[in-house]
Amino acid sequence: MLVLTRKCGESIRVADEIVFTILECAGSQVRVGITAPPQLPIHREEVYLRIREENLAAARGKDTLDVLLKSAPEELRKIGSDSGENPENE
Amino acid sequence: MSDKPKDHASKSDRVELSDPLEFPAGLPGFEEHKQFIFESRAEMRPFLWLRSVDDPEMALPIISCLLLKKQVLLHISKEELSLIGSPAEADIAPYYILRVDPKEGTITANTKAPVIINTKSMQGRQVILERDGLVVDEPLKNLVPSGEGA
Numbered sequence: 001m002l003v004l005t006r007k008c009g010e011s012i013r014v015a016d017e018i019v020f021t022i023l024e025c026a027g028s029q030v031r032v033g034i035t036a037p038p039q040l041p042i043h044r045e046e047v048y049l050r051i052r053e054e055n056l057a058a059a060r061g062k063d064t065l066d067v068l069l070k071s072a073p074e075e076l077r078k079i080g081s082d083s084g085e086n087p088e089n090e
Numbered sequence: 091m092s093d094k095p096k097d098h099a100s101k102s103d104r105v106e107l108s109d110p111l112e113f114p115a116g117l118p119g120f121e122e123h124k125q126f127i128f129e130s131r132a133e134m135r136p137f138l139w140l141r142s143v144d145d146p147e148m149a150l151p152i153i154s155c156l157l158l159k160k161q162v163l164l165h166i167s168k169e170e171l172s173l174i175g176s177p178a179e180a181d182i183a184p185y186y187i188l189r190v191d192p193k194e195g196t197i198t199a200n201t202k203a204p205v206i207i208n209t210k211s212m213q214g215r216q217v218i219l220e221r222d223g224l225v226v227d228e229p230l231k232n233l234v235p236s237g238e239g240a
Contacts, residue, residue, distance in 0.1 A: 076234055
């Protein structure tokens with residue numbers, strides 16, 4: 001890992017289009033401003049990892065369909081039985 | 091068990107498959123999966139499978155956000171929409187990925203990271219929303235339109 005020391009207001013540039021700027025340091029927290037192209041989504045690491053974990057768990061369920069059908073709220077099951085078409089086909 | 095992938099090509103059990111959806115970035119945890127299809131069965135409505143074309147064994151249960159409470163409708167940035175071709179509002183189909191717990195018999199929806207589809211270009215991606223109040227494990231019963239929950 002490359003380690004650089006920066007002061008408040010100073011920046012780090014990555015390639016041509018990505019710039020990290022140290023905006024504020026207070027105690028153990030640092031505020032960082034990031035400029036990057038929109039096609040590069042930026043997320044807090046722990047949030048991304050949580051989404052990843054949820055996706056893996058959602059795909060892992062062996063009895064998923066049975067639980068869906070047994071445990072779905074009644075109101076949703078009514079919606080399902082009332083709608084003859086799939087939402088994506090509307 | 092009726093959720094085996096072997097069924098998805100069969101017409102006899104009323105399986106409906108969409109055209110392939112392109113996910114250029116894959117999904118978090120499944121970054122190498124670039125193509126998915128919607129798989130629908132009459133008996134599992136209003137739920138659907140979002141099934142990987144690259145690995146048909148991999149499928150995520152989903153539900154259309156449009157069937158659920160209005161206040162959880164999405165706040166997606168123009169930048170995020172630009173990544174699936176900047177669709178008009180009418181051409182955006184949003185879905186929540188569901189997680190089921192067979193032991194507890196519970197269903198939760200990931201309202202923090204919905205899947206959005208451009209129904210014109212058939213491009214999709216999972217967006218991560220920074221808005222407060224959205225969580226990865228919202229009980230599905232809290233999202234039913236009646237408001238009372240189950």
